[in-house]
Structures are given as structure tokens and as C-alpha cells.
Amino acid sequence: MMIKSSGINGFDVPSIPRAPRSARRTTNKKKLEDHQVCAFDLLAAVAGKLLQEKENSSASSNETEAKDPFVIDRDAVKLEQQSTDRVSDTTCFSKKDSVVLDEHLSALSTSDGSDNVETDLRMGISVTTDVQPKMFNKMKTTHHCGGSSDDATGFEIIAPVQDEGPKTGELLHNNSLPSLENKFPSSPDLHHKRSVKFVSREDDQKHISRCSKSSKVKASPPHTGNIRVRKFSGYKYWKVSPKLRYHDSCADEGARHASCSGETYHERDRGLDSSLVKKRKLCDRSSVVTSETGVCSESFSKSHNECALMYKNSIPHLHGDEERSSMKNHPASDYSTDSQVRLSIKSFKVPELLVEVPVTATLGSLKTTVLEAISSVLRGGLHVEVIVRGKMIRDDSNTLMQSGISHNCNLDSLGFTLEPRSPQAPSPRSQNDHSVLPASNERKPSKSAFTDSVSDEPSPSPSLNKQVKSDHNPAPITCDALPEKSQESKALALSPVTIADSLAIVPMDRKRKRSELAQRRTRRPFSVVEVEALVQAVEELGTGRWRNVKLRSFENAEHRTYVDLKDKWKTLVHTAQLSPQQRRGQPVPQELLNRVLAAHSYWSQHHFGQV
DNA sequence: CTTAGGG
DNA sequence: CCCTAAG
Numbered sequence: 228m229m230i231k232s233s234g235i236n237g238f239d240v241p242s243i244p245r246a247p248r249s250a251r252r253t254t255n256k257k258k259l260e261d262h263q264v265c266a267f268d269l270l271a272a273v274a275g276k277l278l279q280e281k282e283n284s285s286a287s288s289n290e291t292e293a294k295d296p297f298v299i300d301r302d303a304v305k306l307e308q309q310s311t312d313r314v315s316d317t318t319c320f321s322k323k324d325s326v327v328l329d330e331h332l333s334a335l336s337t338s339d340g341s342d343n344v345e346t347d348l349r350m351g352i353s354v355t356t357d358v359q360p361k362m363f364n365k366m367k368t369t370h371h372c373g374g375s376s377d378d379a380t381g382f383e384i385i386a387p388v389q390d391e392g393p394k395t396g397e398l399l400h401n402n403s404l405p406s407l408e409n410k411f412p413s414s415p416d417l418h419h420k421r422s423v424k425f426v427s428r429e430d431d432q433k434h435i436s437r438c439s440k441s442s443k444v445k446a447s448p449p450h451t452g453n454i455r456v457r458k459f460s461g462y463k464y465w466k467v468s469p470k471l472r473y474h475d476s477c478a479d480e481g482a483r484h485a486s487c488s489g490e491t492y493h494e495r496d497r498g499l500d501s502s503l504v505k506k507r508k509l510c511d512r513s514s515v516v517t518s519e520t521g522v523c524s525e526s527f528s529k530s531h532n533e534c535a536l537m538y539k540n541s542i543p544h545l546h547g548d549e550e551r552s553s554m555k556n557h558p559a560s561d562y563s564t565d566s567q568v569r570l571s572i573k574s575f576k577v578p579e580l581l582v583e584v585p586v587t588a589t590l591g592s593l594k595t596t597v598l599e600a601i602s603s604v605l606r607g608g609l610h611v612e613v614i615v616r617g618k619m620i621r622d623d624s625n626t627l628m629q630s631g632i633s634h635n636c637n638l639d640s641l642g643f644t645l646e647p648r649s650p651q652a653p654s655p656r657s658q659n660d661h662s663v664l665p666a667s668n669e670r671k672p673s674k675s676a677f678t679d680s681v682s683d684e685p686s687p688s689p690s691l692n693k694q695v696k697s698d699h700n701p702a703p704i705t706c707d708a709l710p711e712k713s714q715e716s717k718a719l720a721l722s723p724v725t726i727a728d729s730l731a732i733v734p735m736d737r738k739r740k741r742s743e744l745a746q747r748r749t750r751r752p753f754s755v756v757e758v759e760a761l762v763q764a765v766e767e768l769g770t771g772r773w774r775n776v777k778l779r780s781f782e783n784a785e786h787r788t789y790v791d792l793k794d795k796w797k798t799l800v801h802t803a804q805l806s807p808q809q810r811r812g813q814p815v816p817q818e819l820l821n822r823v824l825a826a827h828s829y830w831s832q833h834h835f836g837q838v
Numbered sequence: 839c840t841t842a843g844g845g
Numbered sequence: 846c847c848c849t850a851a852g
Contacts, residue, residue, distance in 0.1 A: 747846065774840060793842075794846070845847075 751786060753795050758815050761792055761799070762822045770796060770830045799823045 753761070760780040768775050773789035781787045802810050803820035 745847095750846070771841075773842090789840075790842095791846075797843085839852105841852080842850090844849090 748786070752812060755813070755815060755819070757781075757784070757787070758795070758799065758819055761795060762819055762826065764792075765796055765830070766822065766826045770827065796823075796827075800827045803827075 761776065764776040764780040768779065770793075773793040776792050777787065777789035781792060799815070799820070800823055802815065803823045807814075807817070
């Protein structure tokens with residue numbers, strides 16, 4: 228295969244020479260993680276700290292051992308959720324845990340015995356902690372989440388595929404919450420640490436650095452009116468108290484602005500590093516908030532034993548005949564088997580709440596406030612939406628099957644969201660709030676959700692815009708002084724309660740770390756035809772203009788991005804260099820591989836553009 | 839948004 | 846496939 232009249236060595240010389248890019252990625256990102264704090268550790272630490280305080284409530288000394296079951300009134304949350312030992316098992320935080328944590332946090336903040344006495348304490352309550360597993364592990368050690376270690380299922384939804392869809396689903400609450408014996412043991416890590424400082428202790432550094440890139444520990448004094456404990460990831464806000472301000476409900480960005488309006492975090496925000504961005508990015512992809520929820524389906528369980536175990540409790544027989552028998556109830560089903568989709572939602576997560584209370588408020592009143600906030604949100608009723616592969620299916624008349632929800636579909640991509648039925652028209656926040664926050668690293672989804680229907684392809688193309696977590700990173704606490712609670716329990720000013728895009732439920736594959744982030748696209752091996760097209764394109768365009776390659780040969784292959792093509796080429800080159808025995812997957816014709824090598828060699832040598 | 843590379 | 850620094 229040699230010289231072609233129209234090219235060099237069989238390759239067309241690109242009309243547009245490509246200059247090799249200078250070496251990239253020369254920096255060692257990991258180094259950057261040092262000195263950065265894992266917000267969650269911070270929270271944990273604070274929680275522990277707070278706990279102590281609570282115990283010593285009046286004494287105000289922090290030496291006592293934390294024993295109180297510092298539990299949040301879960302009653303406020305009608306949505307009971309099992310809160311077993313997920314904290315340790317997976318990365319899930321039962322909402323009460325989080326809330327508890329945040330309460331502590333807030334208390335701690337308020338306890339800043341300096342001059343902020345009259346400032347409001349605003350804090351975010353979030354339960355979206357699953358993003359950082361390591362932290363959870365740590366949390367586990369810092370506070371024991373009561374509850375048994377059984378894998379109880381919180382809810383079970385059984386909906387006939389044939390019917391009206393999700394709305395006909397039957398919700399069974401088959402498990403009660405374990406007693407809330409949560410305690411915040413006196414963890415050495417937490418005790419003796421006051422304020423933010425402890426976070427930066429060396430011991431913690433390790434955790435911190437591992438935990439990820441977070442904002443730097445900066446014990447900058449609050450000195451301003453409000454103490455922002457953390458950012459909000461909420462997309463929607465509910466006004467809980469008329470007299471309070473509430474946030475604009477516009478999306479994420481607005482929310483972020485609103486919540487971070489305080490000067491306190493300016494620097495921090497600016498310093499957000501990639502990690503934060505990363506998480507945020509997920510949020511940006513979709514308005515859907517995911518939660519630590521386990522959803523099992525037959526199809527799901529078939530490929531994941533752990534899952535099967537998971538809902539053994541509620542469903543005696545998962546596989547085989549049992550499913551068939553249920554068929555009779557749905558004669559109309561086209562499927563001779565598996566006409567039922569069984570979902571086991573392990574838990575619900577309460578996204579985030581924004582509570583604003585004066586620092587003079589008591590811890591008790593704070594709790595009350597939180598309780599009210601949560602109750603308020605739930606009181607109005609919740610609206611459930613179903614998300615399939617990142618897309619919210621609003622047409623209630625669709626059947627599950629039509630919506631692509633069946634045992635055949637990977638329920639991994641199925642999610643739910645809970646939203647307040649009628650959010651109190653939140654009014655926009657003051658402009659100040661919005662403008663203060665420096666534009667942060669926003670990442671817009673570059674691709675809109677795929678529209679592929681389930682029927683088309685064998686393997687549904689997962690949307691990039693998958694359910695996401697509302698987990699915005701907890702902001703570092705920046706209070707440095709110490710507590711001293713004010714005696715006066717002033718009427719709490721409960722401000723807007725925010726819940727990130729509402730409560731959300733999303734399937735989670737517990738054993739998959741990745742699930743914490745966005746869902747990974749389903750793998751779709753390149754077919755020989757695709758490889759051929761790719762090779763062809765690269766032969767003509769070279770190995771540096773993947774976008775062109777994409778446009779040229781994969782214009783209609785929505786699921787193949789130019790990055791994918793680039794990656795594929797990379798693997799092709801690698802594959803071609805392996806002996807046939809070492810190759811795996813669907814074999815690629817040697818002829819193609821030869822072309823790959825030739826093209827690779829050619830384009831790697833001729834840097835047209837080097838000029 | 840694209841590329842290029844490491845993970 | 847994912848993530849992301851650079852450009």
C-alpha cells in the first residue's frame with residue numbers, strides 16, 4: 228500500500244498542517260492537593276466539636292465526652308429512610324447524619340465568641356456526602372451511626388411495566404429507621420480541636436490531602452454579618468419564613484451566588500480547585516439531583532450479586548420463574564417474562580437546606596428551625612419525577628416500558644427526584660447576594676441529553692447529563708474564634724430552606740465508586756465498521772484533528788465524541804502493536820491494524836505544521 | 839470548545 | 846471511558 232498519487236505514502240496530506248502541541252500536562256496536579264482541606268473532614272470535625280459543646284452546653288467546656296444522641300428530628304422528615312450502616316458501607320450519609328453534622332457545624336460557628344453576636348448564621352444542610360467516600364470512612368470513625376448493619380431496604384417500588392407508569396407504582400415502606408442512637412463519640416480527631424484550626428493539623432492533613440482537592444484551609448475571620456458555613460447546591464428554594472429572604476430559584480448558578488454571597492468565601496471560591504469544579508460539573512449537567520439511593524431491579528441484580536442480596540428481604544425470589552409468574556397480571560405485555568420492574572430504593576436523601584439564624588439563637592432553637600424547615604418542605608407534598616438516562620420523563624401516560632424502564636434496561640440509569648409540590652414562590656434574592664460571588668468555574672454540559680430511544684440501539688446510549696449529585700462542596704469553615712453561646716434564645720429567623728433541586732432519589736450502584744459521580748456512559752465497543760471508518764479518517768486527516776475526524780466519519784454517531792475517537796485510536800495503535808494473542812475483545816482485522824500502524828507511524832513522523 | 843494525555 | 850490542563 229504505497230504511494231498514492233494524491234498523497235504521501237498513501238496518506239493525504241492535510242491541507243491544514245498541524246503543529247504539534249507543546250508538551251502538555253507537565254504539572255503534577257497532585258501536588259496541589261496539599262494544604263487543601265477536605266471540607267467534609269471539616270464538617271466532621273466541627274460536628275464532633277459541636278457535639279462536645281452541646282454536651283457541656285452550660286459548662287461550655289469541651290472536655291466532656293460526647294454522648295448525646297445528637298439526632299435530628301427525623302420525624303420532621305416524613306420520608307423515613309433506613310439509615311443503617313450505610314455510612315460505612317457505602318458513602319451514604321443518612322440525612323439525619325448530615326443534618327446533625329450541620330447542626331453542629333452551625334452551632335460551632337455561632338459559638339464564635341467574638342463579635343458576631345448579632346450576625347446571622349446561615350448554614351447549609353446537606354446530605355449529599357456520598358461524593359467523598361473517604362470522608363465517610365472517616366466519619367464513620369468519628370461518629371457512629373446507629374443502626375444495625377443489615378441492609379434493610381427503605382422503600383420498595385413495584386410498578387407494572389405495562390401500566391400508567393411510575394405513578395401507579397406502589398410504595399411500600401417496609402422498613403423503619405433504626406433507632407437513632409447516633410452518637411458522636413469522642414473521637415480524638417475531633418476533640419481538642421477548636422474551630423477550623425484543627426483541620427489543618429498534620430494528622431488531618433493526610434486525610435485532607437487524600438480527600439481531595441478542596442478549598443484551602445483558611446481560617447479567615449468571618450467578621451462579616453453572616454457566617455456561611457457552606458455553599459448551596461440547591462436549585463430550588465422554598466421560603467420558609469415570610470420575613471426572611473429567600474433565594475432565587477433559578478438554577479444552580481444563581482443559587483450558588485446567593486449562597487455564597489458572603490464576602491467570607493470569596494477567596495475560597497476563587498481558590499476552588501478542580502476537584503470542586505468537578506463535582507460541580509456534575510451538577511451542572513443536570514438539574515437532577517442524585518442521592519445515595521440504591522435501586523435494584525431484576526436486570527440490575529442479575530449482574531450485581533450484591534444487589535440481589537440487597538433486596539432479598541423484600542423480594543423472596545428475584546430471578547427466573549418467579550418473575551414469570553407475575554406475568555399473568557399483565558397479559559398485554561409483549562414480554563413473556565420480566566414484565567415487572569422492581570426497584571428498591573434504599574434511601575432518600577435530603578439535599579440541602581438553607582437556614583439562617585441569629586448567632587444568638589440557642590442550639591435548641593436551631594434544631595427547631597431545622598425541623599421546621601424540613602417539615603415545611605415536606606408538608607406541601609412532594610412531586611416525583613422519573614429520570615431515565617438523564618432525561619426527565621414527564622409524560623405520565625407513558626408506560627414504564629415506553630419510557631425505557633424495564634428489566635432490559637439498565638436501571639442504573641433510572642432515577643427519581645422529589646420536589647415540593649408547590650414551592651412557595653421564592654423571590655429572587657437581593658442583587659447583592661448574587662453578584663458577590665465571583666463567577667466560579669462553571670462547566671456547562673457540552674452535550675445535551677441524548678435523545679436516543681431505548682428501542683433503537685442494543686445498548687442505550689447513556690446521556691452525559693445523568694443524574695447528578697447536588698453535592699456541592701462544603702465550604703471550609705472560616706471562623707476562628709471560639710464559642711460561647713449566647714444565652715438568649717432569640718426567635719429564630721428561619722430563612723429560606725433550600726433543597727437542592729428538591730429531594731432526589733437516584734439509583735446507585737453501591738459497589739461502584741463511580742456511581743458517586745455521574746454515571747459512566749455505557750461501554751460501547753467499536754465495531755469493525757467503526758474502526759474502519761476511523762482508520763480511514765485518520766489516514767486522511769491525521770492524528771490531531773479529532774473533531775474533523777468526528778465530523779467526517781462519525782457525524783451521526785452521537786455517542787462517539789471526538790475524544791472517544793481519539794481514545795479509540797490510541798487503543799488501536801496499542802492493539803496493533805500487540806501480538807494477536809494478546810489482543811482482546813472483538814478482533815479487528817489485521818489489515819485494519821496494519822493501516823493503523825502505518826498511519827500512526829506516518830503521522831507521528833510527519834509533523835506537517837512544525838513548519 | 840478542542841487537543842492531548844494521563845488515569 | 847473519564848478527567849482536565851492547555852491552548
